[in-house]
Amino acid sequence: MSRADICRRGRAIKNANLLALILLALAVSGCASNSGIPADQLSVDEIESGVAADEVEIWIEPLTAEQDQQLSRARGAWAEGDLESARQILDSLLAIRPDHPDVMTNAAIVAREQGRREASRTLLEEALKVAPGHRVASNNLGLMLAETGEFADARKVLVRAVQRYPEEPSLHYNLAVIYELYVQDLAKAxxxxxxxxxxxxxxDAQVEGWIVDLERRVE
Structure with missing residues (x-):
């Protein structure tokens, strides 16, 4: 077994689905930002150097109390493993709020778990057009891209998210895994x-061990 195989056993991109349950009100619930330069036209270096920071505010109408209750019911059904009920609730919510990134992201998570990967990916990409760097959408799209070997795109999605939400630990962890195992940029990892x-x-004691190992290898 190669070292890369051993690393892959210990280092895996964290699945961010639980965040969809516990983050009932993300920063985008009131308003979100969109970049003047589409994310897919920015290189990773440009994003990391701050080119993507010059963004134009886009107003996202908050969910009504009734819509928020629907979203909570969908999350509850998802948590109980009732994916079909969650899908039905989210489909009805999407029909009236196709513009809301939290609705799209939760629908994407359910679609992915039902095996509807293309639908899931499309929903995540649409959510990120409305709310660039959305933490849950970025983590889940990054995971999907990495699973299909699209590591450069996974890196771009996560770099963009880290720039907007540098305080979110899971984004840094997942980006580090991409850099170490697939991009081979140990310094960035x-x-x-x-x-x-x-x-x-x-x-995290395990991650601390990885840091010690990387410090030795980077020297």
Whole structure:
């Protein structure tokens, strides 16, 4: 077994689906931003250097109380494993709020778990057009892209998200895994593992071991 295989056993992109349940009100619920330069026209280097930071505000109408209750019911059904009920609720919500990134992201998560991967990917991509860097959408799209070997695109999605939400630990972790195992940029991987650790209440002992290993290899 190669070292890469061993690494892949220990280092895997974190699935961010649980965030869809616990983040009932993300930063985009009131308003979101969209870039003056489409994300798919930016290189990773341009994003990392801050070119994507010059963004134009786009107003997203908040969910009504009734719509928020629908979204909560869908999340509850998803948590109980009732994917079909969750899908039906989300489909009805999408019909009246096709513009809301939280609705699209939750629908994408359900679609993915039902095996409707193309529908899931489309919903995630649409959510990110409305709310660039959306944490849950970015993590889930990054995971899907990595699973299909589209590592450059996965990296771009996660870099964009980290720029907007540098305080989100899971984004740094997933980006570090991409950099280490698939892009082979160990210095960048080390940087993001350290960022991940710094954002935790208590450092992750396993990740600390990876950091020590990477520091030795980068020297």
């Amino acid at each position: 080390l940087e993001h593992y350290k960022q991940y650790q710094s954002l935790l209440d208590e450092p």
